[in-house]
Amino acid sequence: xxxxxxxxxxxxxxxxxxxxxxxxxxxxxxxxxxxxxxxxxxxxxxxxxxxxxxxxxxxxxxxxxxxxxxxxxxxxxxxxxxxxxxxxxxxxxxxxxxxxxxxxxxxxxxxxxxxxxxxxxxxxxxxxxxxxxxxxxxxxxxxxxxxxxxxxxxxxxxxxxxxxxxxxxxxxxxxxxxxxxxxxxxxxxxxxxxxxxxxxxxxxxxxxxxxxxxxxxxxxxxxxxxxxxxxxxxxxxxxxxxxxxxxxxxxxxxxxxxxxxxxxxxxxxxxxxxxxxxxxxxxxxxxxxxxxxxxxxxxxxxxxxxxxxxxxxxxxxxxxxxxxxxxxxxxxxxxxxxxxxxxxxxxxxxxxxxxxxxxxxxx
Amino acid sequence: xxxxxxxxxxxxxxxxxxxxxxxxxxxxxxxxxxxxxxxxxxxxxxxxxxxxxxxxxxxxxxxxxxxxxxxxxxxxxxxxxxxxxxxxxxxxxxxxxxxxxxxxxxxxxxxxxxxxxxxxxxxxxxxxxxxxxxxxxxxxxxxxxxxxxxxxxxxxxxxxxxxxxxxxxxxxxxxxxxxxxxxxxxxxxxxxxxxxxxxxxxxxxxxxxxxxxxx
Numbered sequence: 095x096x097x098x099x100x101x102x103x104x105x106x107x108x109x110x111x112x113x114x115x116x117x118x119x120x121x122x123x124x125x126x127x128x129x130x131x132x133x134x135x136x137x138x139x140x141x142x143x144x145x146x147x148x149x150x151x152x153x154x155x156x157x158x159x160x161x162x163x164x165x166x167x168x169x170x171x172x173x174x175x176x177x178x179x180x181x182x183x184x185x186x187x188x189x190x191x192x193x194x195x196x197x198x199x200x201x202x203x204x205x206x207x208x209x210x211x212x213x214x215x216x217x218x219x220x221x222x223x224x225x226x227x228x229x230x231x232x233x234x235x236x237x238x239x240x241x242x243x244x245x246x247x248x249x250x251x252x253x254x255x256x257x258x259x260x261x262x263x264x265x266x267x268x269x270x271x272x273x274x275x276x277x278x279x280x281x282x283x284x285x286x287x288x289x290x291x292x293x294x295x296x297x298x299x300x301x302x303x304x305x306x307x308x309x310x311x312x313x314x315x316x317x318x319x320x321x322x323x324x325x326x327x328x329x330x331x332x333x334x335x336x337x338x339x340x341x342x343x344x345x346x347x348x349x350x351x352x353x354x355x356x357x358x359x360x361x362x363x364x365x366x367x368x369x370x371x372x373x374x375x376x377x378x379x380x381x382x383x384x385x386x387x388x389x390x391x392x393x394x395x396x397x398x399x400x401x402x403x404x405x406x407x408x409x410x411x412x413x414x415x416x417x418x419x420x421x422x423x424x425x426x427x428x429x430x431x432x433x434x435x436x437x438x439x440x441x442x443x444x445x446x447x448x449x450x451x452x453x454x455x456x457x
Numbered sequence: 458x459x460x461x462x463x464x465x466x467x468x469x470x471x472x473x474x475x476x477x478x479x480x481x482x483x484x485x486x487x488x489x490x491x492x493x494x495x496x497x498x499x500x501x502x503x504x505x506x507x508x509x510x511x512x513x514x515x516x517x518x519x520x521x522x523x524x525x526x527x528x529x530x531x532x533x534x535x536x537x538x539x540x541x542x543x544x545x546x547x548x549x550x551x552x553x554x555x556x557x558x559x560x561x562x563x564x565x566x567x568x569x570x571x572x573x574x575x576x577x578x579x580x581x582x583x584x585x586x587x588x589x590x591x592x593x594x595x596x597x598x599x600x601x602x603x604x605x606x607x608x609x610x611x612x613x614x615x616x617x618x619x620x621x622x623x624x625x626x627x628x629x630x631x632x633x634x635x636x637x638x639x640x641x642x643x644x645x646x647x648x649x650x651x652x653x654x655x656x657x658x659x660x661x662x663x664x665x666x667x668x669x670x671x672x
Contacts, residue, residue, distance in 0.1 A: 171528065174479050180497040217478070217528045218502045255530055288534060291503035300502055346521045349506055 106134040113141055120146060120404050124317035128369055130362045132313030136229050139313070143226075144234060146316045147241045148404040155233060163204035168215035172207075175220045176200045182224040184305065198232040199224055206240050213243055213251040221296035222247065225308055245400050246320040249393040250295045257391060261324060262287035262294060263384035264377065268328040271375050276335045283343045289353040290327040297323060301355045314365050320393045321377045322368060329367035330359065467516040470630045471523065472623075473539050475563050476548035477556040478527030481582040484613035485548065486524050489623055494614050501526045504535055513627045520627065532566065539570035543630045544578060546622075549597075551581040551610065552589040557597070564604055574637040576629045577606045580622060585612035 109126060112118050123142055126133065133142045144151055163169065176199050183192045203223050207215055222242075226235040249257040265287050269277035292300040297315050299308045315322055331338070331352065341347045381388040388394055474482040483498050483505065490507040505524040510517060523542070525535040539545055545567040549556040560579065567577055579601040581592065594610060601608035609625065611618040 171478065175500050178479070178497055178500050181499055214530070216530055217500050217526060253530075255534055259534065288503050291534070296502065300499065346506055346508060350508060353505070 102131050102134050105129070105131055106138060109133060109138050109142065113138075113145075118145060120148065127313045127317035128365060132310050136309075139229055139309070140234065143230065143312075143316055144238055147238060147245075148400065149237055149241055151234060151237070153237070155237065158205055158208045162208050163201070166204060166207055168207055169204065171217075172200055172203050172215060172220065175217055176203070179220055179224055182221060182299070182305075183228070195227065199227050202227055202232055202236050202239060205236050206243050209240060210243060213248075214253050216250055216255075216295060218292060218296040218300055219243075219247070219251070221299035225297070225299050225305075225312055228305070229309060229312075242316075245393060245396045246315070247295075247393070248396055249320075249391055252392075257386075257393075258291075258295060259287075260384055260386040261321060262291060263386060264321060264324045264380055265290065265328055265331070267380040267383040268325065268371055268375055269331060272328065272371060273332055273335060276332065276338060279339055279343060280331075280348060283348050284345045285348045285352070286345070289349050290324070293327050293330075293355075294323045298326075298355075301353075303357060307361055310361060311365075314368075318369075319372065319377065320397050322372060325372045326364060326368040328371055329364045330355070332367065333359065333364060464510070465517055466510065466519050468518045468631060468634065469521070470518060470543040470627065470634075471521045471538075471541065472544045472546065472626065472630075473523045473525060473542045474546045474548055475525050475535075475539065475567060476527060477550070477553070477559050477563075480527070480548045480550040480553070480556050481613050482527070482548050483524050485580075485582060485611065485619060486522055488613040488616055488619050490522065492616070494616070496614075500528075503531060504538055511624070511627065513624055513631065516631065518627055518631070520623070536566075536570055539567060542571065542575060543634070544576040544626050545571055546578045546580050546626065548580045548582055549592070550583050551592045551597070552583050552586050554591045557581075557592045557600075560600065574633045576626060576633050577604070578622070578626050578629075579604070579606055579608045581608070581610045582613060584610045584617060585615045 105126070109123075112122060112126075123146060133139045176196050179196065179199070180192065183195060187195075199220065203215070203220055206223075207213055223235070223239050226239050229235075230238060243251060249261065252258075266277055266281065269280070297308070298311050302308050302311075311326070314326075334352070337351060338348060341351050377386075378388055380386075474486065476482055478500060483501050484494060486505075486507050487493050487495065487498070490509050501524050503526055507522045507524070508519065509522065510519045512518070523538045525531070525538060547560055547563045547567060549560050551557075564577070567575075571577065579597065581594070581597050597610070598608050607625070607629070609618060609622040611622050613619060
C-alpha cells in the first residue's frame with residue numbers, strides 16, 4: 095500500500111506507469127483507490143474506471159433509437175428528475191452547455207434502461223449517472239453505468255426496494271460490533287436507517303455538495319465490494335459519535351443531524367475506517383443479522399461472476415469465494431485442475447524428452 | 458436546526474407532505490422553514506425532515522415536517538412516516554392535470570395509514586402560474602369537499618399562502634388533539650383550559666412507537 099504522505103504527482107506517475115501495461119492487474123488498481131487522492135485526476139480516472147469494471151472500450155456500442163427511449167415506462171420520470179438536477183453540474187457552467195449535458199444525461203440513463211429491460215429506474219440513479227457523465231463523457235459513461243447497473247447497483251433497480259432496505263440493515267450490526275453504546279443510543283431513539291438511504295443508492299452524490307468529494311468516493315466504490323457504501327455510512331456515524339450522543343435521544347433530532355453531511359468530513363480517513371470495518375466484519379458474516387439474502391441478491395451474484403471473469407488474485411471478500419453457493423469456487427477448482435493438468439503434462443513431456451535425449455546419446 | 462433545549466412547548470406535531478413528484482413539496486417546506494425558494498430543487502430521496510417551532514393562538518407548537526419522495530417505489534419505505542402523523546398534506550400542482558388526478562390515490566394511501574384523528578388537507582401549489590393553470594380552484598374545492606377535507610392554494614415561489622396553510626393546519630391539529638383527548642380524559646381534566654407542561658409534550662406519535670418504527 096502507498097504511504098499516505100505520497101504526493102499527488104508521485105501517485106499520478108505510479109498510476110500512469112501501471113496503465114502502460116494493457117493487462118494491468120485490477121487488484122493493484124483497486125489498492126490505489128484506498129490511499130489518499132484515489133486516482134488523482136480525471137484524465138487518469140477516464141482510463142482507470144472502465145478498467146476496474148473489466149470493460150473493453152473498443153467494444154462497438156449499439157445505441158437504441160429515440161423512439162425506443164421515449165416508449166420506456168420510466169421516460170417521463172427520468173426527464174423530470176434530470177430537469178431538477180442542475181445542482182449536480184458545476185455552478186460556473188453556462189446554461190446552454192448545462193442544457194446539452196442534461197440532454198446527454200437523459201440519453202445515457204434511457205440507453206441503460208432500454209438495454210436492460212429487467213431494470214427499474216429509481217430516483218437517485220440519475221445522481222450516479224451525472225457523476226459518470228461529467229467525468230467520462232456520454233459514450234464511455236454509458237458503458238460504465240451499463241455494467242454497474244448490472245452489478246453494484248443491481249439490487250437498487252429491482253421492482254421494489256426490499257433488498258435495498260435489507261442492505262441498509264447492515265448499519266446496526268456493524269455499529270453493534272464497533273460501538274455498542276452508540277448503537278444502543280441510536281436504537282433507543284429509533285433513528286432507523288432512512289437517513290442514509292440516499293448515501294447508499296446515489297453513492298453519496300445526492301448528499302454531498304462537493305463534486306470532488308463525490309468523485310473521490312467513486313474511486314473507492316468502483317474498486318470495492320458493492321456493500322462498501324454502507325460500511326462508509328457506518329464509519330461516518332462512528333466518526334460523529336460525540337455529536338450524536340450530545341443530541342437529544344429522539345429520532346427527529348438525530349435524523350436531522352445525520353442526514354446533513356458536514357462538508358469538512360475527513361474522507362481519506364473515513365475511507366480507511368470503512369475498509370477496516372469491512373475486513374473486521376465482512377458482509378457475509380452479518381447477512382443473517384441484517385436479514386439480507388446474500389445468495390439471492392442479484393448484485394452479489396453478478397459481482398461474484400464479475401470477479402471470477404477478471405480472474406482476480408485477491409478477491410474483495412475471501413469468504414464469498416469460500417462459500418459454496420457462489421459459482422466462484424467452482425471456477426477456482428477448475429483453474430486448479432487446469433493448472434495441475436498443465437503441470438502434469440509438462441512434467442510428462444519433459445520426462446519423455448529426457449528419455450529421448452538419453453536414448454539418443456546411448457545410441 | 459431548532460434547539461432541542463427545554464423551552465416551553467405545548468404541542469409536538471408530525472406533519473407529512475405527500476403527492477406526485479415535482480408538485481413542490483420540498484419547495485413548500487423550504488419556503489416555510491427557511492423562507493427560501495430555489496427554482497430547481499433536487500428531488501427528495503426517501504424522506505427529508507425539517508423542524509420548526511411556531512406560535513398559534515398563544516400556544517407553542519413544535520412541528521416536525523416530513524417531506525417524502527414522490528416516486529411510487531419509495532412508498533413502502535415512506536409509509537412508516539404517515540403512520541401516526543397528526544396531519545397529512547396532499548399536495549398537487551395546479552398546472553398539472555395528472556398530479557390532480559392522482560390525488561385520489563394519495564388520499565387512499567393517507568387514509569390507510571392515518572389514525573382516526575389525523576387531519577387531512579389538500580393543497581394546490583404553483584398558484585402563481587396562472588397562464589398554465591390546468592386545475593381550477595372550483596374543481597379542487599369540490600374534490601376536497603367530496604372528501605370532507607380542507608383545501609388551500611399556495612405559491613412556494615411567491616411565498617403566497619404558505620404560512621397561512623401551515624398555521625391553519627396546525628390549528629386543526631390542535632382542535633383534533635383537544636377533541637380526541639377530551640373524549641378520553643376523565644371529567645376533571647377536560648375542564649383545564651390548556652395544557653402547560655415544563656417538558657415538551659410528546660406527540661402521540663412518539664408515544665406509540667411501535668406504530669411508527671422506521672423499518
